[in-house]
Amino acid sequence: MTSPVVRVAPETGFREIVTLMTEYDITGVPVVDPDGRPLGLVSEADLLRTLAAQEDPASLLPAPESAQVGHGGEVTAADLMTAQPVCTTPDTSVVAAARLMSRHGLKRLPVLDEEGRVIGMVSRGDLLRVFLREDRAIRREIVEEVLGRIDGVSPAEIGVEVDQGRVVLSGSVPEAHLVPIVLNLCRAVDGVVSVTDRLQAGGATASIG
16 A cells, blocks of 8 residues: 555645645545545546536537535535545455455555554555565465465475466375365465466375366
8 A cells, every 4th residue: 555645635625636646646535534534535537527527618528517516616525525435454455455446446445544544545556566576575475474374284395386476386285175275375475366286185186276
């Protein structure tokens, strides 16, 4: 995630939001209450819809429905925002965050702390950068952290090869039911693109896929 995060209040005006997005080179900002809890999210698309609604006598295209304006006549974050934004937490896995974005058609997610306050933002680009992780770092995590904490599995008995995020597992585990556990935990490691199973269980190949 990106942290600290640029945030705006409900009364923040259109021009100030545009200035903040341009200054920090971001495409969306969370709208928060005085305690830092999310009320909504303003994106570039929200700003463009307001811009497209302006009067243009030279245009042959009809203007879309205009955004509502505040009492002072200015379009504010409260008028622009998508209310009740989908959020995530710091301990959410990259895969879970990606699925959340895909399910809701989102480009970014506010990240909340235990008290529900916005502490960061995660974007599609942030998630994709995980797959630039070095192969040796991926292999080290699999060998030292994943395989080492599965009861009944000996890291010394499993070969781990990593090439551009593609993992190949070989060697043996004592029982067949351990194979899908190993595969699933390896797939969950940040930066892993695919896992090829060449494991054996109890002396026989136990290809699960």
